[in-house]
């Protein structure tokens with residue numbers, strides 16, 4: 001059920017309009033989340049580059065410039081603004097939320113989104129149902145054993 005990845009950007013198909021390719025992360029190929037840049041102004045999601053530096057090599061994946069967590073810097077205001085103004089569908093779109101939210105306000109919306117509560121309720125109900133189905137199966141098996 002937990003389909004959300006702990007790292008990587010936002011899936012492009014969640015956005016209202018096509019996203020400019022400068023706003024895509026070269027590592028996860030999604031739209032930049034918490035963007036950082038190398039000294040030559042190549043952008044990545046903070047979580048993606050962190051993982052890359054840690055697991056692959058201490059270089060920028062685009063220009064191979066030597067890079068560490070310390071030499072990463074904040075992207076220009078212009079880029080951040082462009083990102084924040086993109087309209088994205090709510091995390092719970094598949095659970096029926098129809099909101100299109102500016103990226104800037106996404107986290108705030110998701111925290112308050114009424115569709116989370118409904119979803120959790122459904123998960124709990126499903127778990128209970130599953131439990132009772134399993135119990136019934138066991139009962140049937142026992143009956144079977146008894147009748148043989």
Ligand SMILES: [Zn+2]
Pocket residue numbers: 008009025026027028029030032033044045048
């Ligand atoms: Zn990324």
Ligand SMILES: [Zn+2]
Pocket residue numbers: 038039040041042060061062063064065
């Ligand atoms: Zn670079």
Ligand SMILES: [Zn+2]
Pocket residue numbers: 090091092093097098099109110113114115
């Ligand atoms: Zn929502």
